[in-house]
Amino acid sequence: MSDISKLDLIGFAINSTRDVFQTMLSMKLNVIESRLPMKSPNKIVGCVSFAGDVMGNICIHVPSAFARVMAAAMLGMEPDEIEGEDEVSDVIGEVSNMIGGDLKSRLCDAGLPCQLSIPSITRGNDFVIESKGWMRHERFAFQQQGHLAMVEVFIKTVN
Amino acid sequence: MTLKVLAIDDSKTIRKIVAKAFSTYDCDVAEAENGVEGLSVASRNKPDLIVLDITMPVMNGIEMLSKLKGQPELKDIPVIMLTAESGKDNVMQIVKMGVKDYIVKPFKGEQLIERVMKIYTLEPKGATAVNEFSNPFFSVFDDVQVLTLPEKPDRAAIAEIEGNLGTALKSMASKGLSHFVLDTKKVKEINMLIIKLIMAVVQACEKNKVHLRFVGSEGLENELKGFEETSRFTIHSSVKDAKATF
Numbered sequence: 538m539s540d541i542s543k544l545d546l547i548g549f550a551i552n553s554t555r556d557v558f559q560t561m562l563s564m565k566l567n568v569i570e571s572r573l574p575m576k577s578p579n580k581i582v583g584c585v586s587f588a589g590d591v592m593g594n595i596c597i598h599v600p601s602a603f604a605r606v607m608a609a610a611m612l613g614m615e616p617d618e619i620e621g622e623d624e625v626s627d628v629i630g631e632v633s634n635m636i637g638g639d640l641k642s643r644l645c646d647a648g649l650p651c652q653l654s655i656p657s658i659t660r661g662n663d664f665v666i667e668s669k670g671w672m673r674h675e676r677f678a679f680q681q682q683g684h685l686a687m688v689e690v691f692i693k694t695v696n
Numbered sequence: 697m698t699l700k701v702l703a704i705d706d707s708k709t710i711r712k713i714v715a716k717a718f719s720t721y722d723c724d725v726a727e728a729e730n731g732v733e734g735l736s737v738a739s740r741n742k743p744d745l746i747v748l749d750i751t752m753p754v755m756n757g758i759e760m761l762s763k764l765k766g767q768p769e770l771k772d773i774p775v776i777m778l779t780a781e782s783g784k785d786n787v788m789q790i791v792k793m794g795v796k797d798y799i800v801k802p803f804k805g806e807q808l809i810e811r812v813m814k815i816y817t818l819e820p821k822g823a824t825a826v827n828e829f830s831n832p833f834f835s836v837f838d839d840v841q842v843l844t845l846p847e848k849p850d851r852a853a854i855a856e857i858e859g860n861l862g863t864a865l866k867s868m869a870s871k872g873l874s875h876f877v878l879d880t881k882k883v884k885e886i887n888m889l890i891i892k893l894i895m896a897v898v899q900a901c902e903k904n905k906v907h908l909r910f911v912g913s914e915g916l917e918n919e920l921k922g923f924e925e926t927s928r929f930t931i932h933s934s935v936k937d938a939k940a941t942f
Contacts, residue, residue, distance in 0.1 A: 560802035611709055613716065624708070631707045634751065635801045638780020645783035653781065655706065655753050 541591060544647060546640075546690050547675045550595065553639035554679070554688050557632055562610040567680045580604075581626065582659040582666065583633030587641045589651030593692035595637045596666065597629065603684035604629055622660075630656035636688065649694075699723045699816055700741060704734035704760070705749035705778065710801075714747050717805030721818040731755025735763055738770055745812060746775045750790075761793050774815050778803070829867035831860045840875040840939050841868050841906075843897065845890070847882045854893050861897065865904045875942045876901050877935055880912035886919050898925050909938035 551568055558564045581604045584596040599607065608628040609616040619625060634656045641653045659666075668674070668691050676689035701723050703714040715725045726741055728734040730752045738746065746764070750757035757777060765771045774796040779786060782800040790798050797811045812818060833856070835842050841864060846853055868874065878897050883890060901908040910916065910931045920926035932938035 557802045560804060608709075612712055627707055627709045631709050634707075635780045638751070638801060639782065642781045642783030642786060645781075645785055650785070653751055655751055 541649070541672055541692055541694055544644075544673075544692075546673055546692065547677055549640050549643050550636065550675065550688050550690050551677055553636045554597070556639070557635045558681075561632070561635070562607055564607075564610060564681055569678045569680055569685075579662050580660075580664075581629050583626075583629035583656050584659070585633050585637030585656050586654040587637065587644065587651040588654070589649070589695070591644055591649045591651050591692055591694055593651075593671070593690065594668070595633065595640055595688065595690045597633050597636060598666075598687040598689070599629060600684050600686065601625075601660075603681065603686060606682060606684070607632065626658045626660070630658055640690065697722075699745065699818065700743040701725045701745045701747065702728065702734065702737055702741065702743035703747045704728045704731065704737075704752070704757070705747075706730055706752040707749070710749065710778065713805055714808065717808045718812075718818075720821055721809075722821050723818065729754075731757060731760030731763070734760050735770075738764065738773065739767075742769070743773060745816065746773055747808065748775050748777050748795075750777060750779045750781070750786075758789070758793070761795065765794060776808070776811055829860075829863050831856075831864070833857050834860060834864045836871075836873070837935065838939065839873055840877055840935075840942070841865075841873055842877045842879055842935055844879045845883050845893075847884055849883065849890060849893070851889065854889050857893060858896055861900050865900055865906060868906065869904065874906050875939070876906045876908045877938045878908065878910050879935055879938075880910065880916055881934075883912070883916075886916055891919065891923070894920070895923070895925060907942055909941060911935055911938050 555566050558566050579601040580598055581601055582596050582598050584594050586594050604625045605616045605619055608619050608625045611628045637653055641651055644651055670693065671691040672693040674691050676687055678685055678687045699722065701718055703711045703725055705711050706729050711727045718725050726737055726743065728737045732755045748757045748761065761775060777790050777795045777798040778801060779790065779798060780801045787798065796815055799807060799811060809818065833843055843857065878894065898908060910929050911934060912931050917931040920929055
């Protein structure tokens with residue numbers, strides 16, 4: 538089993554987020570180093586969990602207005618053509634699934650087999666997700682079209 | 697032949713991306729949200745190809761695939777797996793289960809089409825429209841393409857006919873047909889719109905090396921004699937008579 542303290546978690550997360558945004562949304566990410574939790578009056582968070590030799594979560598936090606832009610880009614539509622919030626949630630869930638799937642694969646390839654959950658979505662105003670008891674907690678922010686979004690990863694090994 | 701595709705993914709977004717990828721080809725895409733629904737649609741529709749996600753609620757793609765392989769009437773349907781997981785073990789597991797191919801998300805529709813092209817030849821939608829061309833004004837009798845004008849062709853009808861003329865001729869070419877009859881017998885009054893349409897038909901037939909005959913009244917013959925392009929044509933009293941002259 539690998540030592541998770543040596544894993545380049547932030548590098549994995551940045552690369553897979555870049556790849557997803559580039560391929561599915563045709564957007565180039567402008568990554569900003571950030572240790573601060575993202576505060577946004579109205580945001581949507583997509584999370585997937587993995588469980589096995591390692592446990593963890595990977596979440597993407599996106600302001601609602603930008604989430605709509607992402608949904609439109611993924612579906613090849615204009616933002617005002619998006620029918621409802623279900624479509625936006627589905628896109629954010631799928632983005633978190635793709636980022637989480639890539640991270641999960643890297644963990645498995647590093648000798649830390651685990652299974653991936655289906656995505657979950659949280660919506661709300663001015664909330665912060667706090668999670669305790671993890672061995673590693675990494676996050677990075679990125680800027681896109683004037684919006685600030687964030688990806689964070691929590692991970693711990695299971696004895 | 698229209699390719700029947702079944703896209704199984706819990707994400708409506710991914711199903712839309714898959715459907716959009718096939719939208720320019722002669723494909724009929726059915727959708728299902730999970731493995732249980734996917735098996736049911738597959739049993740009912742007998743698709744030619746299944747695009748299957750792995751991580752889904754109710755029944756995941758791996759379980760559905762194993763059930764699919766256990767059903768004699770479904771086991772040979774080619775399956776392309778969509779997976780968010782590119783890990784070595786995951787890929788090995790998929791390959792061992794007998795899928796035709798797999799695509800790691802994120803992916804573009806073009807990548808999916810490339811993989812499908814390794815299994816099937818996809819015909820662009822236009823090509824099928826030519827082969828299976830159907831329009832109320834155009835019909836084929838005994839290997840002769842017949843264009844029947846209505847009693848009072850208005851601008852909309854004439855525009856529709858002109859718009860479909862090229863496709864009708866392409867359809868004829870694809871079937872090896874070269875005989876065309878323009879039937880104006882029902883037309884009450886020959887006006888300039890109809891003369892213009894007749895000219896367009898004459899020119900299109902000449903360009904496509906298609907033999908053209910006319911069916912209509914004596915009045916039409918008199919009208920056509922007034923134009924250089926149409927003066928040589930004899931007007932026949934019925935489609936049967938016109939066909940007999942080819």
